[in-house]
Amino acid sequence: MMDDPPPSLHRLLLPPLLLVLLVLVSVSCPLAPQRLEEDSVPRNGPRGRMPLPFNSARPLHRPRRSPLLAPPQLAWPLPSTPQPSHDPQVGAPVNPLHKHSWRAYGLVSAGGAAFLVMAAVFAVYCRAKKVGTVRPWVTGLSGQLQRAFVTGVPSLKRSELEAACEDFSNIIGSTANCMLYKGTLSSGVEIAVVSSLISSRNDWSKECESQYRKKISSLSKVGHKNFINLLGYCEEENPFTRAMVFEYAPNGTLFEHLHVREAENLDWMARLRISMGIAYCLEQMHKLNPPVVPRSFDSTTIHLTDDFAAKVSDLDFWNGTKGSDSVADDCIMLDTESIVHQYGIILLEILTGRAPFPEQDLPLDQWASIYFEGKMPLAELIDSSLGSFPEETARALCDVARSCVDPDPSKRPRMAQVAAQMKEITAVGPEGATPKVSPLWWAELEIMSAEAT
DSSP states (O other), X not given: OOEEOOOOHHHHHHHHHHHHHHHHHHHHSOOOOOXXXXXXXXXXXXXXXXXXXXXXXXXXXXXXXXXXXXXXXOOOOOOOSOOOOOOTTTTSOOOHHHHHHHHHHHHHHHHHHHHHHHHHHHHHHHHHHHHOEEOTTTTSSOHHHHHHHHHOSOBOOHHHHHHHTTTTTOEEEEOSSEEEEEEEOTTSOEEEEEXXXXXXXXXXXXXXXXXXXXXXXXXXXXXXXXXOOEEEEEEEETTEEEEEEEEOOTTOBHHHHHHOTTSOOOOHHHHHHHHHHHHHHHHHHHHSSSOOOOSSOSGGGEEEOTTOOEEEOOOOSOOOOOSOHHHHHHHHHHHHHHHHHHHHHHHHXXXXXXXXXXXXXXXXXXXXXXXXXXXXXXXXXXXXXXOXXXXXXXXXXXXXXXXXXXXXXXXSOOHHHHHHHHHHHHOOOHHHHSOSSOSHHHHHHHHHHHHHO
């Protein structure tokens, strides 16, 4: 927990200092003389209306002024029309020196009061600085979330996942070695649970355990808004369980929206935003040390949020890199080059609306090479369901895709270069490509709260 920072000293002391400064200047500089005209006001006439004293019941409202400016001149109000008076003391002469002395005494008294207020404020400040208070949301995250970000991904109980996934009956998919479930937390936030198909400790080798833990460690480092982030994991011996918990993107996959007629069609701006979200996410993943590369990466692993932002997923248990460190480094380098190639394929899918491996046609990159060679017009390449589109932008994006799918891996750009080129073409920054509302923090908050109890 972090201490609540005390209020700044200048904010606490500025009002009393201004008041003291005003008092000192008022004492040193005589006030504007009372504007009394002897011709119009007889000496034995009524006294003019006097301003309220500082200790009057009516508050004295004055506009705040900068201490650098001269103090305001107090103009005495002109007397009202003379009225006959029967007070014998009215005509008594007023001693100017006596009047100014009482005024000075009043100002000095106000200055002393201001000094006492300033001293009291200073004492409160010192005490607040020494004692301090505790705020649970200093960084915008709860204390449990702060601890989770420091110590790593939290461990969850199997019973919690069973309750969220309806006793593991809500199956949404599978891989060669994992089963995918959809779960709902008590707050209504949806999660995805990936559980290993291995159900016996005897079938779970030391290498499996090592790969599983490496996967959790690598995924916990991504933390990008365009990534299906890891929320927690579960490992229990009875019954044997190895599972990972991810945030859930409810709007299907990019593949479905591009190639399945029942899915909602994506307009031009939505496609640009999706392509930029993928690029920014991959760029960060490749900048990590060591780089994090999804084991499987295509349009079926790109999920969409409620507002059609891209979410790159890596839901498989294994990274697929085994052996010595040097061999692993070589595999990672090859993987980053292949990911750039796959991004080029996905970008062509987004632009053309064609599947990467159609049943009765050439693979997508070979079919697009007809346009690259100048043998196909741009209008025939771009998805016809889009209608009109900016031709200059479309041509520039096709050039980026062409460089990504270059047959020579050494000629392909790095993801950082791809993201920079795409940003210049589309003018879509990282903030424009990320989900506007993400349930990630609320899901983490509930999981952390359950862990604490």
